[in-house]
Amino acid sequence: MQRSSRAIPGAADFGIIDLIREVNITGVPRHISPNRHSDSRTDILRDMAVYRPNEGVIAVVYDDVSDSVKVCTKLEKANESLADWFLIFPESLSDAKTTESGPWKL
Known part of the structure; x- marks a missing residue:
């Protein structure tokens, strides 16, 4: 043992x-x-x-769980950044659409 x-x-x-x-x-x-x-x-x-x-x-x-924690931290930061963009440009981003291939079109 x-x-x-x-x-x-x-x-x-x-x-x-x-x-x-x-x-x-x-x-x-x-x-x-x-x-x-x-x-x-x-x-x-x-x-x-x-x-x-x-x-x-x-x-x-x-x-x-090291990698999972790192990815979650990056995702939280990205979400905060995206929320900031919605505060700065609410009208233009609310009209944004995604295409089948994925990228956003304004």
Whole structure:
């Protein structure tokens, strides 16, 4: 059996060890909202869940959500920029149409 600190790099830094102990005792699944993990090799955001499917078995599932968070941040900025354009040019943009190929025509 592998130590959790070796299986999950940086485990002690974001409290997963305590969560694994808690789930092992209670059997109640737990979720950790995305946390940043940085070391000499990587810089990622991890969304984690801890389960106890059977007695003596702990499952830690994590998803690297770094790219999703970056894309959502860019989308929010683009939406803010678009909203600004609608405030500046409300009449001309409300008449804008899209074509089948995608670009807007004014």
